Amino acid sequence: MEFSSKLLEKAVYEMSQLPGIGKRTALRLVLHLLKQPKEQTGLLSQALLNMREEIKFCQSCHNISDVAICEICSNQNRDHQLICVVEDIRDVMAIENTGQFRGIYHVLGGKISPIDGIGPSQLNIPTLVEKIKTGNIRELIFALSSTMEGDTTNFYIYRQIKECDIVTSTIARGISVGDELEYADEVTLGRSILHRVPFENSFKNT
Amino acid sequence: MEFSSKLLEKAVYEMSQLPGIGKRTALRLVLHLLKQPKEQTGLLSQALLNMREEIKFCQSCHNISDVAICEICSNQNRDHQLICVVEDIRDVMAIENTGQFRGIYHVLGGKISPIDGIGPSQLNIPTLVEKIKTGNIRELIFALSSTMEGDTTNFYIYRQIKECDIVTSTIARGISVGDELEYADEVTLGRSILHRVPFENSFKNT
Numbered sequence: 001m002e003f004s005s006k007l008l009e010k011a012v013y014e015m016s017q018l019p020g021i022g023k024r025t026a027l028r029l030v031l032h033l034l035k036q037p038k039e040q041t042g043l044l045s046q047a048l049l050n051m052r053e054e055i056k057f058c059q060s061c062h063n064i065s066d067v068a069i070c071e072i073c074s075n076q077n078r079d080h081q082l083i084c085v086v087e088d089i090r091d092v093m094a095i096e097n098t099g100q101f102r103g104i105y106h107v108l109g110g111k112i113s114p115i116d117g118i119g120p121s122q123l124n125i126p127t128l129v130e131k132i133k134t135g136n137i138r139e140l141i142f143a144l145s146s147t148m149e150g151d152t153t154n155f156y157i158y159r160q161i162k163e164c165d166i167v168t169s170t171i172a173r174g175i176s177v178g179d180e181l182e183y184a185d186e187v188t189l190g191r192s193i194l195h196r197v198p199f200e201n202s203f204k205n206t
Numbered sequence: 207m208e209f210s211s212k213l214l215e216k217a218v219y220e221m222s223q224l225p226g227i228g229k230r231t232a233l234r235l236v237l238h239l240l241k242q243p244k245e246q247t248g249l250l251s252q253a254l255l256n257m258r259e260e261i262k263f264c265q266s267c268h269n270i271s272d273v274a275i276c277e278i279c280s281n282q283n284r285d286h287q288l289i290c291v292v293e294d295i296r297d298v299m300a301i302e303n304t305g306q307f308r309g310i311y312h313v314l315g316g317k318i319s320p321i322d323g324i325g326p327s328q329l330n331i332p333t334l335v336e337k338i339k340t341g342n343i344r345e346l347i348f349a350l351s352s353t354m355e356g357d358t359t360n361f362y363i364y365r366q367i368k369e370c371d372i373v374t375s376t377i378a379r380g381i382s383v384g385d386e387l388e389y390a391d392e393v394t395l396g397r398s399i400l401h402r403v404p405f406e407n408s409f410k411n412t
Contacts, residue, residue, distance in 0.1 A: 018235045042255065048221075052248075092210070
């Protein structure tokens, strides 16, 4: 693409560095900003800069937070003996939205993935292991993606803490609510039979 | 969506003001920036601000430009008697990419669309009419979208300049190169028959 302006070209280039934004989309977004009042570009730039410069991560669970210890970790009404291990903060938001979990979280910041060059040392695993070895933890719930990388990460953590006297569990794998059986893959269907639950439990919500 | 940080929420909100970017996508983009070095966010913000503050529009054709008269308008090798009317600068880039046009452009900045509240006065139509009435123009090519709004805009301009002694034309409507006839819509197919071209012309490239 040839641009008639270096300023435009630079803006499109930087915008297209974002994931899933190609040159054409970047151009569309940048031209949209050009049509809007200057203030909107100012607000966007400032919000991004402020966020990047000033955002903090909770010292306990590594969730994004504006203070040193996040709201969830500092909430005394939550069960601090129950830790849910998740990949990133979007998973915290997703689980919080269900309203089904009253424990605290531990955000790993990714999963072990040798292909992408991500090993255990780049993730927040040491702090988790230490928390479990020194703290008063009752149960650890693995809530990672049901992929090879997720399973690897689960297993890596499990091996480090299996000597500790805590319960470990993973979130249930099975048929999604609303799904038809004929479209489910074999592995999911197989696991949903293996890990069947007593019928009386199946319509309880909490 | 509930955010654990006001800074994050603000950044996601501003990002989601862009067209086609919902809250979820905005969150993904913002979290990506958080994982990258701080410099990248700085570069993006600065590029957007610089572009919005300093970009100029060519005084002659209203194309985006870093100087008062854009490269195309100041190029003496181009045919200044031949004007191609387009909607926005993306169309200029698209036509330039074909390498088939050696005239100059006039960017309207949109098309007449009462539903979106866009009337002729918000577009760069007066400067075009003036250019035609006072200048030494031979031909005007309408290269607007083949939609109701595009046709309306074409016709509005045409009525203003029909007294002038110039040729007006529109880009050809027809079957796209590579298309199969059976999938073409009736109107396009009908027009492609009405406006058929001599066979000897059909394989000439210029």
